[in-house]
Amino acid sequence: MKYARLFAAFFKASLVADLEYRANFVTRIATDIFWYAAQIITFETLFRHTDRIGSWNLEQTRVFLGLLFVVDAFYMIFFHDNLDRMSDRVRKGEMDLLLAKPVDSQFMLSCQRMATALIGNLLIGLSWLSFSLYNLPGFQPARLLWLIFLIPAGLLCLYSVRFMFCSTAILFTRSENLQYLWFQVYKLGMRPDSIYFPWLKFVILTILPVGIVASVPARAILDPPNFALFAWVVVWSFVLLYLSHRFWQWALTKYSSASS
Amino acid sequence: MSLVIETKDLSRVFVSYEKPEGLLESLRGFWDRKHIEKTALAPTTLQIESGQIIGLVGANGAGKTTLLKLLSGLIHPSSGTASVLGFQPWERKSAFLKRISILLGQKNQLWWDLAPNDSFALLAEIYDLDRKTALMRVQELAELLECKHVLQTQLRRLSLGERMKMEIIGSLLHSPEILFLDEPTIGLDIVAQTSIRKFLGEYVREKGPTVILTSHYMDDIAKLADRLLLISKGQFVYDGTVQGFVAKTESLQKITFSLIEPLPENLQLMDGLELSATQQEFSVEVSSKDLAPILGKITRLPGIHNLKFEEADFEDIIHRFLEKESRVLSPGGHH
Amino acid sequence: MCTALIELTLWIAIFASSTSTSIGGFTREYYLAYVLWVAFIGRISSSWMYEFRMIEEVESGSINGLLVRPMSFFEYYLSQLMGYKFVTSIFSLMIPLAVIYWMDLPTDFSKVPIALALVVYYLIMVHCLSFIVSTFAFSLTRVHSFTVAKNLALWLLSGELIPLDLIPEPFKSVLLKLPFCNAVYMPVAYMTGRIPRDVFMQGFLSTTLGILFFGAIGWWLWRRGLTKYVGTGA
Numbered sequence: 001m002k003y004a005r006l007f008a009a010f011f012k013a014s015l016v017a018d019l020e021y022r023a024n025f026v027t028r029i030a031t032d033i034f035w036y037a038a039q040i041i042t043f044e045t046l047f048r049h050t051d052r053i054g055s056w057n058l059e060q061t062r063v064f065l066g067l068l069f070v071v072d073a074f075y076m077i078f079f080h081d082n083l084d085r086m087s088d089r090v091r092k093g094e095m096d097l098l099l100a101k102p103v104d105s106q107f108m109l110s111c112q113r114m115a116t117a118l119i120g121n122l123l124i125g126l127s128w129l130s131f132s133l134y135n136l137p138g139f140q141p142a143r144l145l146w147l148i149f150l151i152p153a154g155l156l157c158l159y160s161v162r163f164m165f166c167s168t169a170i171l172f173t174r175s176e177n178l179q180y181l182w183f184q185v186y187k188l189g190m191r192p193d194s195i196y197f198p199w200l201k202f203v204i205l206t207i208l209p210v211g212i213v214a215s216v217p218a219r220a221i222l223d224p225p226n227f228a229l230f231a232w233v234v235v236w237s238f239v240l241l242y243l244s245h246r247f248w249q250w251a252l253t254k255y256s257s258a259s260s
Numbered sequence: 261m262s263l264v265i266e267t268k269d270l271s272r273v274f275v276s277y278e279k280p281e282g283l284l285e286s287l288r289g290f291w292d293r294k295h296i297e298k299t300a301l302a303p304t305t306l307q308i309e310s311g312q313i314i315g316l317v318g319a320n321g322a323g324k325t326t327l328l329k330l331l332s333g334l335i336h337p338s339s340g341t342a343s344v345l346g347f348q349p350w351e352r353k354s355a356f357l358k359r360i361s362i363l364l365g366q367k368n369q370l371w372w373d374l375a376p377n378d379s380f381a382l383l384a385e386i387y388d389l390d391r392k393t394a395l396m397r398v399q400e401l402a403e404l405l406e407c408k409h410v411l412q413t414q415l416r417r418l419s420l421g422e423r424m425k426m427e428i429i430g431s432l433l434h435s436p437e438i439l440f441l442d443e444p445t446i447g448l449d450i451v452a453q454t455s456i457r458k459f460l461g462e463y464v465r466e467k468g469p470t471v472i473l474t475s476h477y478m479d480d481i482a483k484l485a486d487r488l489l490l491i492s493k494g495q496f497v498y499d500g501t502v503q504g505f506v507a508k509t510e511s512l513q514k515i516t517f518s519l520i521e522p523l524p525e526n527l528q529l530m531d532g533l534e535l536s537a538t539q540q541e542f543s544v545e546v547s548s549k550d551l552a553p554i555l556g557k558i559t560r561l562p563g564i565h566n567l568k569f570e571e572a573d574f575e576d577i578i579h580r581f582l583e584k585e586s587r588v589l590s591p592g593g594h595h
Numbered sequence: 596m597c598t599a600l601i602e603l604t605l606w607i608a609i610f611a612s613s614t615s616t617s618i619g620g621f622t623r624e625y626y627l628a629y630v631l632w633v634a635f636i637g638r639i640s641s642s643w644m645y646e647f648r649m650i651e652e653v654e655s656g657s658i659n660g661l662l663v664r665p666m667s668f669f670e671y672y673l674s675q676l677m678g679y680k681f682v683t684s685i686f687s688l689m690i691p692l693a694v695i696y697w698m699d700l701p702t703d704f705s706k707v708p709i710a711l712a713l714v715v716y717y718l719i720m721v722h723c724l725s726f727i728v729s730t731f732a733f734s735l736t737r738v739h740s741f742t743v744a745k746n747l748a749l750w751l752l753s754g755e756l757i758p759l760d761l762i763p764e765p766f767k768s769v770l771l772k773l774p775f776c777n778a779v780y781m782p783v784a785y786m787t788g789r790i791p792r793d794v795f796m797q798g799f800l801s802t803t804l805g806i807l808f809f810g811a812i813g814w815w816l817w818r819r820g821l822t823k824y825v826g827t828g829a
Contacts, residue, residue, distance in 0.1 A: 034747035102357035195608030
């Protein structure tokens, strides 16, 4: 399909462009490694003093973290830079040339420039995930197959909501507060959903689906399959994607384009 | 000749809010924001035939870019209809977008960190072009634009002129039927400008696309356009040929000269035309009928030298015309 | 604010699923008090905005101003930082004070002033670090990533994530000897009764050593940076 080819083309072009700045591949890891260390150390230390947090023990929480790192890395590679710069581009009128292309503008805006330098982060995430799975008693490798659906679904949910946040840049010129709000919300997804109060847990699995990102895939591996939950996640991801598209189309009618 | 662009009462109004001054006003503004409506484009009815080259001229903010953006589908109109190649532009259908191209001067669509060739490969993908055909076309265009030698150099390392040439190749890659060119030569040195102008002239003659061109450089318009649209404050004030326009406005002669010593006092050449005593370099515009008497007066000035005649610039003519349209009479005699 | 809520939820969950009522020797209320304070004190003792501004000024190279009185660059931004932190602290402290008072969480209010004094004193060292990072701008581009990395590291070392006393030996002793724990752990642990007075007072000592150490490095880097900069011709 054309969009799949384009996606691959953008990835390749981004990689070629990023290879120009070789140092970047290392600096990004050097920076983010503290973030990864922080998450890991927090839980490792806490579990020295208690057996369970929420409904999981140490080995299980490690798997949760591994999945969080992996999905986060995919998000950072494909979408983060594009979405982060969106409000800037709207303000500076750089969207025009994108809009003039015979390709869906949402796709262009979201995927054009990928941060391939973050492949290092993905490797770190995968290493930790492998390590945690290796140390997981009663691990059933077959369960990994669920991830084929759940990780893309989680990514789509995350992307769609974030994109809707960013689309508001067309409507309000100063949306930094909204970005900040997003980061706070994202933090909710960085902890196992079982630690939250029921109503909050519901929210992070639906309206602000940051819980879908890591908690649901973790459940797929750690617990017996919950078909209803998985079906929900997949369906919801398509619904959110559709909503983000409609919202974007509507926002475009309000687009007035910075004057030259 | 078929119609490719048709508009009926197409208009665009921008709404903005009045920025309050001072604290009290800001507080009041919190509840009761005053709308300011600016008509960027007044209801316009236009018809453009295939193959025409339209020069769109006007002051900054006059509405030319708004018209361009409406016709290319970038923004939605406030009212009215438009049909470009049978499509409604702002629906931005793929089939439509593949047949048009927009070039915004000073804005890059090509990737900064890639060599133009790599960017062109991406564009070929985006426009569903056959790889080989696209490659050939790049070579063809680069040959005409004399920039083949930098096709493999990263965009950020190229000069402004070379970058613009690459942007032009990028916008012509898919052989568009309609070209929207917004200030294509702005900011370029004279060599690059001439080169691009020459290329555009040749390209248009050979391939025959419909072109809508806006520019501040009247040379672009005068040499390329066969139809001139003058726009002022959102309204069209002239629609016809370039020659017709020149004929319509008074043909002016520009006389420039210098004096060895400044005048003892201001000297009036005629009604509204005065030579100042503080200057030694002068440039005056005079219509043909006043030429003889004024010239007589000037040649009698003591210490005059460097006397030159010129047809007034197309640019000056346009500005005069625009000023007249805005009902502001400027005193004769530029500095 | 949100961070505080998330951390509170985490600790409530930890205790809910734990078999004992105390962790590391402290009950739930102590942890709730800790995270509440940490969320706000952590904001006071970190520096982003002014660091970015300092980097920008060095990058843009208004060299004459920098050359003439180097001390004023340091002093100017220090006073800016202090002023800003002073104002924002007054507002941000009201929430933890209110919540802790209302929920009756363990905090000895008499210790608050001296704990805050340590944070303010620590800010000087933070400023020295910002100063060092800004000197990188003399010879490197994209210095922002250093700021991000540094702040992430400090986040880890300062006790913002978890009370440092939970960390196993030998790491715990090392972390407590380094000056970075004075950003959050020392003042908050003292206020919430996790450490005794003599341990807390050591914080002033380690901060002083930190200021001297980083201050010296900063001064040396500054001198080097300026000569190099002038050498290449402004």
